[in-house]
Structure formats: C-alpha cells, structure tokens
Amino acid sequence: MDGHAVPMADPPMDLTAHEARLLDACALVMPDVLGELGEATGEIVPGTDSCRTAYTGPDGRSISYDVWLGIGAEETLTTYEPLGTATGWMPVLGRPGTGPLCDRAVIAQNEVPLSVWMKVSGEGEVCSQAERALAAVVRRLAVNPPLLDVPANSALRLDPCAVLDHATNLDAIGDPAKRTPATPHGCDVSGADWGMDFWLREWPRPDSEAEGHGTREVAGRTVYLEELPHRCLVIALPRPTRKNLAEVAMIDFYHQPGSPAEGMCDRAVRVMGSVLPKLPTS
Secondary structure, eight states, X not given: OOSOOOOOSSOOOOOOHHHHHTBOTGGGGSHHHHGGGOEEOSOOEEOSSEEEEEEEOTTSOEEEEEEEOOOOHHHHHHHOEEEEEEETTEEEEEOSSOSSEEEEEEEEESSSEEEEEEEEXXXXXXXXXXXXHHHHHHHHHHHOOOBOOOOXXXXXXXXXXXXXXXXXXXXXXXXXXXXXXXXXTEEEEEOSSEEEEEEXXXXXXXXXXXXXXXXXXXXTEEEEEEEETTEEEEEEEEEEOSXXXXXXXXXXXXXXXXXXXXXXXXXXXXXXXXXXXXXXXX
C-alpha cells in the first residue's frame, strides 16, 4: 500500500433527489460519456426525459444510442428481466437474446426511484454495445451527474408528492389517498375507488396541438382536459421551455376496476386546483 487513493472501478450510483430531477439526458450521450464506443456521427435528438444520437464504431457500423430516464421502476420490471450481470452494483435488466435491437436497464435505489434505459439499434448484434453504453452512463451518473440549467423557479425542481394536498386527495380519490414516488418527476396516488398519476415534467404543449383537449379555468389559469372512457387527463402549463414544449403539471386520473367512472374530470380538476397555487408562473 502506497497511501494513494484509488478510484473505484465500479462506483455505486447514489443520486440525491435534486440531482435525479435535473439530470441532463443529452449530456449522457456525448463523447465524454460514450466516446469509447466510436466516433460521434449522429445528430443529438432530445426527447422527453430522453436523448438519442449515433456513433460509428471501429468496425464501421453506425449504431443509435437512446438513453431514457423517465420510466418508473414498476414499468421497468414488467418490461425487462434480470440478465445475471450488474453495473454500478445494480442488476442489469433486459430481454434475452441478441440482434439489431437491444435494450438494457438498471433501477437505482436512491432518494427517489430512477430507472435508466439504454435502447440501442444498428446492423448486426448490438447487445454488447448496449451493455457498454449503459455501463458508461452509470459511471458518469455515479461520479459527476450532468444537470440541466433551469431557472430557480422551475417546476422541475419540485417534489411532485410534496406539492399534492392530502386533504384534497382524500376528497377526490378517497381513503387512503396514499402517495408513492414513482419517478423523479412523478407521484402515484391511490384510493379505494380512484387513483391518479401526477407529474411535473417537460412535455409537448397541449395548446399547440390541433385537437383532443377541452379547457377550463381553474385557480385563475387555463387547464387542458382530455376525457377518455376510463380516465381523464388534465394538464396545466407553469412555464414554456423550448419549441413546442413546456414545463407542465399533469394529472392522469382513473377509476379502479369495478368502480363508477362518472365525474372523473371534476375530481381531477379539484386536485389541479389545489396544486396550481404552489407552482411557479412564467
């Protein structure tokens, strides 16, 4: 032993809630993260909690790498299965087999639930590239997580479960109105007859879409509604961000199996009315 510190070869990913809510997905597909896979040759294509680009490897193949950060742990576990390997002290999940499409994922047990998906496509077998790309992303998240530069009053900084009012939830959803963090930007609330998923996230603006949404005035703001047979979607726009996107507060309200569906949107609007005064304005 010479007394010098040696970096961990596979450090654990231990993100704070603040870090998990502000992760910059596009920074995770840049050459300083994925450069070991080849030369960056694709356009950077940002999505909602995701980002995609392409690299050309030493063998000349162009391979697309798409990192997703906004998926809940439950959906990850129902989509993929453990593959018997690990990265960052987390089991690697995916689908068995090889081919031109390959996904790999991990679920972090941090302050808030966070799944990281790496979806890879190209010619020939690409699962080895998916595993290397996921490992590179996890290493970056473990040692120096890249964060978005958002205003101090950004809704993305807020804890979605903390924004919800328990008394209003009880009235609209019913007992126990249990709040469960689902993702860094999402909170699930369940009652005996009703339930809802609540998000504070960047999303396409409903006022820029051609059809499908009605409107109501709630707490002095316009909110957008889409009523479906078994659920009601309510969206408010605290702050525009870029192009046709905005920071939104979104409620997906639904009835439990066997319960009546009448009045879903009225209940969802009551919840949104209790949330809006707590959100920043543009």
